[in-house]
Amino acid sequence: MELFNPAAIERESMRIIEENLPDLATLPAGERSIIKRVVHTTGDLSCARLIRIHPRAVESGLRALKAGKPILTDVNMVRSGLIKNRLASLGVEVICLINHPEVIKNAQMRGTTRAMVAMELGVPKIEGGIIAIGNAPTALFTLCRLVSAGQVRPALVVGTPVGFVGAAESKEELISLGIPYITMIGTRGGSTIAAAIINALLLMA
Amino acid sequence: MELFNPAAIERESMRIIEENLPDLATLPAGERSIIKRVVHTTGDLSCARLIRIHPRAVESGLRALKAGKPILTDVNMVRSGLIKNRLASLGVEVICLINHPEVIKNAQMRGTTRAMVAMELGVPKIEGGIIAIGNAPTALFTLCRLVSAGQVRPALVVGTPVGFVGAAESKEELISLGIPYITMIGTRGGSTIAAAIINALLLMA
Numbered sequence: 001m002e003l004f005n006p007a008a009i010e011r012e013s014m015r016i017i018e019e020n021l022p023d024l025a026t027l028p029a030g031e032r033s034i035i036k037r038v039v040h041t042t043g044d045l046s047c048a049r050l051i052r053i054h055p056r057a058v059e060s061g062l063r064a065l066k067a068g069k070p071i072l073t074d075v076n077m078v079r080s081g082l083i084k085n086r087l088a089s090l091g092v093e094v095i096c097l098i099n100h101p102e103v104i105k106n107a108q109m110r111g112t113t114r115a116m117v118a119m120e121l122g123v124p125k126i127e128g129g130i131i132a133i134g135n136a137p138t139a140l141f142t143l144c145r146l147v148s149a150g151q152v153r154p155a156l157v158v159g160t161p162v163g164f165v166g167a168a169e170s171k172e173e174l175i176s177l178g179i180p181y182i183t184m185i186g187t188r189g190g191s192t193i194a195a196a197i198i199n200a201l202l203l204m205a
Numbered sequence: 206m207e208l209f210n211p212a213a214i215e216r217e218s219m220r221i222i223e224e225n226l227p228d229l230a231t232l233p234a235g236e237r238s239i240i241k242r243v244v245h246t247t248g249d250l251s252c253a254r255l256i257r258i259h260p261r262a263v264e265s266g267l268r269a270l271k272a273g274k275p276i277l278t279d280v281n282m283v284r285s286g287l288i289k290n291r292l293a294s295l296g297v298e299v300i301c302l303i304n305h306p307e308v309i310k311n312a313q314m315r316g317t318t319r320a321m322v323a324m325e326l327g328v329p330k331i332e333g334g335i336i337a338i339g340n341a342p343t344a345l346f347t348l349c350r351l352v353s354a355g356q357v358r359p360a361l362v363v364g365t366p367v368g369f370v371g372a373a374e375s376k377e378e379l380i381s382l383g384i385p386y387i388t389m390i391g392t393r394g395g396s397t398i399a400a401a402i403i404n405a406l407l408l409m410a
Binding site: 017042166186189 | 209210211214217218221222245246247248249281282284285286316317318319321343367368369370371372391392393394395396397400
């Protein structure tokens with residue numbers, strides 16, 4: 001194996017993951033690809049058992065991407081981690097409002113998180129698209145509230161916020177909504193994981 | 206606790222981490238802050254025991270930041286995760302060359318990773334600064350080679366590349382160099398972890 005050949009490195013990494021997680025072979029191809037990419041991105045085999053995928057998530061996410069629907073992310077790190085040439089060839093725009101002046105002003109005024117305000121402002125812009133939340137539990141709680149109120153119906157929610165305050169609960173709420181989701185249960189998560197899930201879909205679309 | 210107040214969320218998160226990792230109290234304040242921020246960022250208490258910090262790392266990193274020395278990152282995700290207003294108030298520039306046209310061309314020509322070429326091109330620009338590698342083992346291997354050859358002497362290397370192919374070995378090589386480093390041993394790591402370590406330093410500087 002050539003250690004500095006990028007394609008060879010990725011092939012070898014995926015081979016090691018398959019060898020160590022033989023149960024993945026029993027999953028549908030789309031779900032298998034997503035779980036493998038998350039494990040590849042974290043370097044942690046134990047991540048695999050924390051991932052939950054709604055039965056229609058892969059199909060619904062791929063349909064949105066192929067139709068060129070936009071992606072809304074909670075933080076710029078998620079956007080920054082997406083595969084640029086796949087986004088461009090599908091014509092998919094990625095929106096992140098966390099640094100939008102209106103969001104900063106509004107969050108300060110209300111004493112709340114920018115992630116929450118950015119979600120409220122962003123969801124009307126991505127009807128039928130994908131929402132990827134990799135950092136803030138408050139963003140996912142806000143999204144769940146908007147979905148429950150019938151104010152948005154995303155094709156897919158990738159929800160992997162992280163932390164000891166609210167993250168696990170926000171992901172349980174996402175699962176309970178009944179809309180297509182991909183998540184990692186518990187306190188773990190993060191922007192790299194949300195980006196890895198979207199990238200797995202981008203590579204399949 | 207108010208779940209949507211950002212300062213309250215962070216305080217509560219740090220309190221939970223301290224409660225669950227009482228041994229942290231025995232560490233020097235700088236090292237404790239770094240480990241707490243990594244655990245906060247990953248939502249994973251087990252990360253704490255994987256972090257290794259060279260005895261002069263915190264002091265040397267803080268001195269570089271206070272002197273406004275630049276930071277070189279291997280990927281844009283690390284740059285994207287840094288606290289912008291702290292960088293601005295310290296006058297610290299962040300450089301990432303992974304999408305530089307010369308890097309893309311050169312990597313294709315040589316059949317090697319862009320991360321490796323970006324490191325070769327970047328290190329002469331940050332003498333006395335900090336290098337943060339959160340993704341690519343090939344970037345850290347390249348950096349170790351340049352340090353061994355006496356071609357660069359960074360104030361601090363934050364090396365948390367990830368994966369099953371080379372990551373663990375690249376971090377062992379970093380530790381063996383004898384220069385100030387902060388790393389997470391084994392296969393785990395990632396851009397969020399590299400950014401969290403730099404952010405801990407930015408908040409102390």
